[in-house]
Amino acid sequence: MISEKMQQAFLEQINKELFSEYLYLSMKAYFANLNLAGFVNWMDVQVQEEHAHAMGMFDYVIQRNGKIELFEIEKPQNNWNSPLDVFKAVLAHEEYVTSRINALLDVAESEKDRAAIIFLNWYLKEQVEEEANVGGVLAQLELIGDDKNALLALDKELAQRTYVAPVIG
Ligand code: FEO
Numbered sequence: 001m002i003s004e005k006m007q008q009a010f011l012e013q014i015n016k017e018l019f020s021e022y023l024y025l026s027m028k029a030y031f032a033n034l035n036l037a038g039f040v041n042w043m044d045v046q047v048q049e050e051h052a053h054a055m056g057m058f059d060y061v062i063q064r065n066g067k068i069e070l071f072e073i074e075k076p077q078n079n080w081n082s083p084l085d086v087f088k089a090v091l092a093h094e095e096y097v098t099s100r101i102n103a104l105l106d107v108a109e110s111e112k113d114r115a116a117i118i119f120l121n122w123y124l125k126e127q128v129e130e131e132a133n134v135g136g137v138l139a140q141l142e143l144i145g146d147d148k149n150a151l152l153a154l155d156k157e158l159a160q161r162t163y164v165a166p167v168i169g
Helices: 004-033 037-063 083-110 114-144 148-158
Strands: none
Touching: 004 037, 004 083, 037 114, 037 148, 083 114, 114 148
C-alpha cells in the first residue's frame, strides 16, 4: 500500500511527465516547420520517452494499490527564437525535472517507503543521462552559431537517434 502523501507526489509527477511529453511535442512541431528532420526525430524520441516515464509511475501507483487521479496538463510554449533557444529550454526543463525527482525521493525517505526509493532511483539515473544528452546537443549548437552547414550536419546526426523502450524500476 502507498501512503496518501507518496501517492499525491507521484500523481503530481505523472502530470509533469505528461507535460514534458507535451512540451517536446510542441518543440517537434517547431522543428518540423523549420524542415529539420533530424531534430524532429530527436524530439520524437524524447516525446516517447516522456510518455514511458509517465506510464511507469502510473503503473507503479496502481501496482501499490493506489488510486490514479489525472490533472490538467499545462499549455506548453509554442515558439522559440532558434534551435539553440530550444535546447537551452530543454536543459532548463530537464534540470527542473531532476529537482522534482529529488523532491519525490525526499517524500519517499520521510515516508520510509523503501520500495518507492528503489523505484525512483531509476528515474534519478535517467535524469543524469538526460541532462548529459541534452547538454551535448546544446554544446554543439553553441559551437555552430550561425553556420547553416554545421546545423545541417548536426541535423543528420540527430536523425540517427532511435527510441528504445525503457525498462523502468
Ligand atoms: Fe521524464 Fe525528461 O524526464
